[in-house]
Amino acid sequence: MTLDTIALILLGGVVLGALYALMATGLALVWTTLGIFNFAHGTFIALGAYIAWQIASTDAFGAGFVVGSLVSVIGMFLIGTAVYYLLIKPFERSPDIVVKSVITTLAGATILENLINIAWGPRNKQLGAVLTGDIQIIGLVISRNEAAAVAVSLLILAALGIFLQRAPLGRAMRAVAQNREAAQLMGIDVVRLYAVAFGLSAALAAIAGILIGSIRFMNPLMGSDPLMKALIVVIFGGIARFTGPIYAAFIVGLLEAFMTYAVGLYWSPTVLFVIMIVVLVAKPEGLFGKHRKSV
Amino acid sequence: MTQPLLLDVRGLDGGYEPLQIFRKIDLQLAQGGAVGLFGPNGHGKTTFLRTLSGIIDPWDGNIFFEGVQLNRPGPRGSRRWRNFNYDAVTRRRMDAKAVARAGLIHVPQGNLLFPDMTVAETLSIAPYASSGRASASERLDYVFHLFPRVKERRTSKIRFLSGGERQMVAIGVGLMAAPKLLILDEPTLGLSPKLRGELSEAILTIRQSGVPLIVVDQDIAFLESLIDVLYLFDHGRISRRIEKADMPTHEEIMKLMFGEDHQ
Numbered sequence: 001m002t003l004d005t006i007a008l009i010l011l012g013g014v015v016l017g018a019l020y021a022l023m024a025t026g027l028a029l030v031w032t033t034l035g036i037f038n039f040a041h042g043t044f045i046a047l048g049a050y051i052a053w054q055i056a057s058t059d060a061f062g063a064g065f066v067v068g069s070l071v072s073v074i075g076m077f078l079i080g081t082a083v084y085y086l087l088i089k090p091f092e093r094s095p096d097i098v099v100k101s102v103i104t105t106l107a108g109a110t111i112l113e114n115l116i117n118i119a120w121g122p123r124n125k126q127l128g129a130v131l132t133g134d135i136q137i138i139g140l141v142i143s144r145n146e147a148a149a150v151a152v153s154l155l156i157l158a159a160l161g162i163f164l165q166r167a168p169l170g171r172a173m174r175a176v177a178q179n180r181e182a183a184q185l186m187g188i189d190v191v192r193l194y195a196v197a198f199g200l201s202a203a204l205a206a207i208a209g210i211l212i213g214s215i216r217f218m219n220p221l222m223g224s225d226p227l228m229k230a231l232i233v234v235i236f237g238g239i240a241r242f243t244g245p246i247y248a249a250f251i252v253g254l255l256e257a258f259m260t261y262a263v264g265l266y267w268s269p270t271v272l273f274v275i276m277i278v279v280l281v282a283k284p285e286g287l288f289g290k291h292r293k294s295v
Numbered sequence: 296m297t298q299p300l301l302l303d304v305r306g307l308d309g310g311y312e313p314l315q316i317f318r319k320i321d322l323q324l325a326q327g328g329a330v331g332l333f334g335p336n337g338h339g340k341t342t343f344l345r346t347l348s349g350i351i352d353p354w355d356g357n358i359f360f361e362g363v364q365l366n367r368p369g370p371r372g373s374r375r376w377r378n379f380n381y382d383a384v385t386r387r388r389m390d391a392k393a394v395a396r397a398g399l400i401h402v403p404q405g406n407l408l409f410p411d412m413t414v415a416e417t418l419s420i421a422p423y424a425s426s427g428r429a430s431a432s433e434r435l436d437y438v439f440h441l442f443p444r445v446k447e448r449r450t451s452k453i454r455f456l457s458g459g460e461r462q463m464v465a466i467g468v469g470l471m472a473a474p475k476l477l478i479l480d481e482p483t484l485g486l487s488p489k490l491r492g493e494l495s496e497a498i499l500t501i502r503q504s505g506v507p508l509i510v511v512d513q514d515i516a517f518l519e520s521l522i523d524v525l526y527l528f529d530h531g532r533i534s535r536r537i538e539k540a541d542m543p544t545h546e547e548i549m550k551l552m553f554g555e556d557h558q
Binding site for chain 1: 348349350380392402403407417421425468472
């Protein structure tokens with residue numbers, strides 16, 4: 001293993017990690033505020049990418065990448081809130097909402113996936129690189145496009161972190177996550193806040209989808225593998241802190257990159273799962289977890 | 296009628312389906328007044344207050360706050376509809392958010408607040424309910440003046456606070472919301488006598504500043520210093536309404552509630 005290979009693997013791992021961090025944070029946002037797991041998150045990723053493609057690609061409307069991304073992010077925010085009202089709100093106060101929402105979000109994922117299939121077909125598409133050429137960072141060559149993807153992910157995560165810490169709406173979101181009833185008594189509109197959290201999570205999924213579509217390619221099932229990884233990240237990192245899944249995402253990304261090099265693409269998920277189980281047995285709250293859930 | 300009552304509860308029924316917890320509650324509170332609720336544990340006081348603030352739906356009866364009806368009028372739907380998913384099929388009959396924003400602020404019993412948020416962050420959320428009735432910084436100064444301890448601990452997370460400090464923050468949160476009527480559900484429950492005294496004094500100060508109150512407590516002497524009217528709560532009903540003038544002693548209350556001497 002030469003130094004160059006290690007550098008390449010590291011870079012690949014960082015890119016993967018940034019994408020996983022975006023997806024995992026979206027998942028964790030819903031998990032911590034609503035207390036449910038959204039199995040449609042992977043399909044949100046695909047749908048976001050396809051909406052952006054439809055608006056941006058020269059094969060379709062050809063409005064350009066920026067317009068396409070904006071429409072996709074805003075559109076996915078609205079679709080996310082709609083999914084909340086249709087699939088989750090009806091079970092708002094039922095004690096087994098976790099079980100019911102597993103089924104309803106799985107159903108939603110399947111329906112959306114088939115709609116994508118009907119609308120855009122199963123063949124691979126590419127959103128196309130936004131930036132071309134390479135740049136050098138401390139002697140490492142990385143494509144501008146991938147560097148931009150990492151930068152965008154980190155910026156968005158930082159913005160989200162500041163929003164949750166400082167903005168009144170973000171604070172209200174954390175409050176609802178920690179004590180729904182007390183939040184209600186303070187005049188917070190819990191249902192609307194849940195809808196906003198779900199919409200934000202879907203918008204994050206759309207951004208992840210757009211970045212994947214731009215540095216790799218897209219198909220209707222593109223979200224299922226990242227969803228699995230994001231699930232690992234969320235469980236691996238714990239959700240006690242906003243930053244838990246982010247660190248874990250980079251660890252999982254780097255691990256995956258090294259595994260792919262060491263044991264090949266075929267075996268790397270197996271090894272990842274083994275590591276995850278070992279971590280969970282040793283520390284059930286996750287690597288960075290504490291005993292209680294909060295954003 | 297010159298001025299509408301601050302709070303007018305008429306024939307309120309409620310509970311947790313299928314169990315009715317309280318029935319036919321009538322409770323009136325004049326502008327600027329304060330009432331106390333007194334009764335044994337498990338007789339529905341807290342459930343009644345939770346209904347009043349819209350956490351659970353009333354079954355029947357009406358709640359008027361400053362002459363405005365807070366609940367959807369009429370009894371709830373027929374039994375057939377109640378068998379279906381309440382949240383999908385039936386419209387909520389009361390809205391906790393609207394109640395809080397109208398100025399009826401409920402500080403619940405044994406409030407756990409938000410364990411992983413700091414005191415300052417918790418206090419900064421409360422103005423959601425005040426909806427522009429008061430400036431947040433003025434209210435904050437008032438809360439810090441009333442509870443210097445809260446000011447000292449403002450950067451600590453709620454879960455590191457003691458029970459007494461937590462109760463102070465809970466009341467502080469209620470005050471941040473600029474209440475037109477403050478409901479305190481057993482504010483001194485489970486506190487040491489020293490803290491209880493401190494907290495009682497603060498509540499008395501709040502009362503003297505003119506905030507109308509509904510207070511639940513087991514300490515008749517404390518209630519007497521605070522309120523104009525005492526309602527005795529017994530088996531989910533209000534069994535007696537007592538004016539301040541003929542407020543009974545603890546022994547008399549015991550006799551009223553249990554019908555024998557408890558010396």
